[in-house]
Amino acid sequence: MSSDRQSGFTLVELMIAIAVLAVLLGLALPSFQASMRSNRVATTSNEILASLSLARTEAIRGLGAAGVCPSADGLNCVSTTDWAGGWTVWREDRGAGGVVRTVVRYIQPKQRMAVTGPEAGVQFTTQGRSDTGAEQFDVAPSDTDTPARCVTVSTTGQSRVNQGGCA
Numbered sequence: 001m002s003s004d005r006q007s008g009f010t011l012v013e014l015m016i017a018i019a020v021l022a023v024l025l026g027l028a029l030p031s032f033q034a035s036m037r038s039n040r041v042a043t044t045s046n047e048i049l050a051s052l053s054l055a056r057t058e059a060i061r062g063l064g065a066a067g068v069c070p071s072a073d074g075l076n077c078v079s080t081t082d083w084a085g086g087w088t089v090w091r092e093d094r095g096a097g098g099v100v101r102t103v104v105r106y107i108q109p110k111q112r113m114a115v116t117g118p119e120a121g122v123q124f125t126t127q128g129r130s131d132t133g134a135e136q137f138d139v140a141p142s143d144t145d146t147p148a149r150c151v152t153v154s155t156t157g158q159s160r161v162n163q164g165g166c167a
Helices: 011-060
Strands: 066-070 087-095 098-107 113-116 122-124 135-141 149-153 159-163
Touching: 011 066, 011 087, 011 098, 011 113, 011 122, 011 135, 011 149, 011 159
Parallel strands: none
Antiparallel strands: 066 087, 066 122, 087 098, 113 135, 135 149, 149 159
16 A cells, blocks of 8 residues: 655645744844944954054064054055054064065954044054053944943053943
8 A cells, every 4th residue: 555645844834934933033133233243343352452462562573663553555554533444553664775664464444343543543662662652442333332342552552452432
């Protein structure tokens, strides 16, 4: 005796499964967006911190001053407090031809981020001190103020990240 019966889902079972999946996604998506927003803030803050550390290390090597400045093209510093357009880490090399500024690293623009920092950038002396004084970078998503982080550079050249925006 042969059975012509097929195994699988019926149309009604499939529609119920899709409806349950849609409800679960509707509940999970807002939470996931907040998680992604927080991750973008943490990543951008850490990139600023790493750039400041690299510039300070380049300066301490003793070849000349080094620093970080806002840059849209990765070659030239621009005078702006909006750092979301990207920034460069540079160092000065002193040689027979005088002082030459060399780009060490370029950080590309940050999408959906608001990054505010010092207009002229941060410069370090060969002793590792901040030549521009104490500075702050305010990092937050562009669509909301939270979560935010504040990257501070002390006059001694040390950098740190704090939860919350800069006061």
